[in-house]
Amino acid sequence: MGGAVPRFVDVDDLSRSELFAVLDRAAALKRAAGRGEPHRYLAGDTLAMVFEKPSTRTRVSFETGMTQLGGHAVFLGPDDIGLDGREPIQDIARSLSQYVDGIMARVFDHADAVELADYATVPVVNGLTDDAHPCQTLADLLTIRESCGFDASVAWVGDGNNVAQSFVVGAALAGLDLTVATPAGYGIDDDVLERAAELGAAPETTDDPAAAVAGADVVYTDVWVSMGQEDEREEKLGVFEAGGFQLDDDLLDDQRVMHCLPAHRGEEITDAVIESDRALVWTQAGNRLHAQKALLTRLLGD
Ligand code: CP
Numbered sequence: 001m002g003g004a005v006p007r008f009v010d011v012d013d014l015s016r017s018e019l020f021a022v023l024d025r026a027a028a029l030k031r032a033a034g035r036g037e038p039h040r041y042l043a044g045d046t047l048a049m050v051f052e053k054p055s056t057r058t059r060v061s062f063e064t065g066m067t068q069l070g071g072h073a074v075f076l077g078p079d080d081i082g083l084d085g086r087e088p089i090q091d092i093a094r095s096l097s098q099y100v101d102g103i104m105a106r107v108f109d110h111a112d113a114v115e116l117a118d119y120a121t122v123p124v125v126n127g128l129t130d131d132a133h134p135c136q137t138l139a140d141l142l143t144i145r146e147s148c149g150f151d152a153s154v155a156w157v158g159d160g161n162n163v164a165q166s167f168v169v170g171a172a173l174a175g176l177d178l179t180v181a182t183p184a185g186y187g188i189d190d191d192v193l194e195r196a197a198e199l200g201a202a203p204e205t206t207d208d209p210a211a212a213v214a215g216a217d218v219v220y221t222d223v224w225v226s227m228g229q230e231d232e233r234e235e236k237l238g239v240f241e242a243g244g245f246q247l248d249d250d251l252l253d254d255q256r257v258m259h260c261l262p263a264h265r266g267e268e269i270t271d272a273v274i275e276s277d278r279a280l281v282w283t284q285a286g287n288r289l290h291a292q293k294a295l296l297t298r299l300l301g302d
């Protein structure tokens, strides 16, 4: 982690060895929780949680995680903190840093998360921006490692969105074999592909979902219309449907299936597929808690 104050704005704020250390710690914390062993490594610490967008998993897993670690979390929704104009982000960052030991932020503009981290004097964790969702990637990698091992081949099928982009970076760091299938015009940003290449390997890219899933052990998808893209809904649904990007029984064979949730059943995935034994989605959702607790102990506790 670079700089005096560690941050987790995207997955490559961790080195490869730091990533594996977080995954190992997550697995250990998961076992400790399963055995009912106390693990109050952040007793007395407070995490501010800034949300510009809604959330189920991120909000509850961070808040519960802090409680289980002996600390406390403060929820700050859009009506509490006006990142869009009540005061400059740098003033929010410097003020919050006087009260709390870490800040988790879910914001629209990725540059806002970077600015928050630049001015905060406590660690800042990205809880999702329009461009990245690195906490999701930690849980995804934990899930793949414990369910299939890192020898698995993974296919991303769908939008080249925030979840996909962080997964591309995480897969490169972890050494996972990854193919990304998106419709033309909805691919991974060039700078993300370049970062992945520098970290080890950029994924193969295609606009053919069937080609991507052939030979894959795990197929991962997410919604076609992310939060903030509601105006593009009709256009995107048309493009993704026409391209055959839905995870259904015709596209899939016996691959394991991942989805970060929330899912739009009948759009990017069928009800039958997400309810099938192939689905790893509930393990993914559960692993958000363990992965983020490991991250928090690393950022706030060391
Ligand atoms: N996967 C995920 O981040 O879910 P929420 O939007 O509910 O937090």
Ligand code: NVA
Pocket: 128, 161, 162, 163, 222, 223, 225, 226, 227, 260, 261, 262
């Ligand atoms: N791509 C989705 C992920 C939600 C967790 C979104 O940004 O809405």
